[in-house]
Amino acid sequence: MSSGVGTSGVAVDNTAQVLALTVRRGPKAFPPDRIxxxxxxxxxxxxxxxxxxxxxxxxVGGDPTKLDLSPGANCPKIFAPVSVAALGTWNGNRIRVERTFGNACLLKAATGPVFDF
Structure with missing residues (x-):
């Protein structure tokens, strides 16, 4: 396991792949319904x-914004926004992502199992 020293003087694990994932119905990711x-x-x-x-x-190197697993998914054209967030680290890189999808089908088509909880 490799580690380094962060700008705060605290040791940072450059191999860590740890994320907090949230889901919320609506146009904003916080406060989450599930985490x-x-x-x-x-x-x-x-x-x-x-x-x-x-x-x-x-x-995708831990970056959920780069996911598009089923770009041709046949999702209904119903607007029922679902917002997600990912916060954490991936191989020494900070991950902080918030994204809103038009509905749960579009979320599932783009991110697969990542926000399926």
Missing amino acids: VTLRCSPPSGSHPRPVFACRVLAV
Whole structure:
């Protein structure tokens, strides 16, 4: 396990892959309706499918904004916004993402198992 010293003088684990993931119905991610933790070295946490979520995130370097798993998904054109957030670290990089999808189908099509909890 490699680590370094952060700007605050605190040791930072550059291999950590730990995220807090949130979901909320509506146009804003906070306060969340649901929150889980996801650790990916090895897969664990309170996420119900950590192995699958970690595999998907590994492909995009832990950045959920780069996910688009099913771009041609046939989702209904119903506006029922769902907002998500990911906060944490991935291989020494800070992750802080908030995103709103038009409905739960579009969220699932883009992010697969990552926010499926």
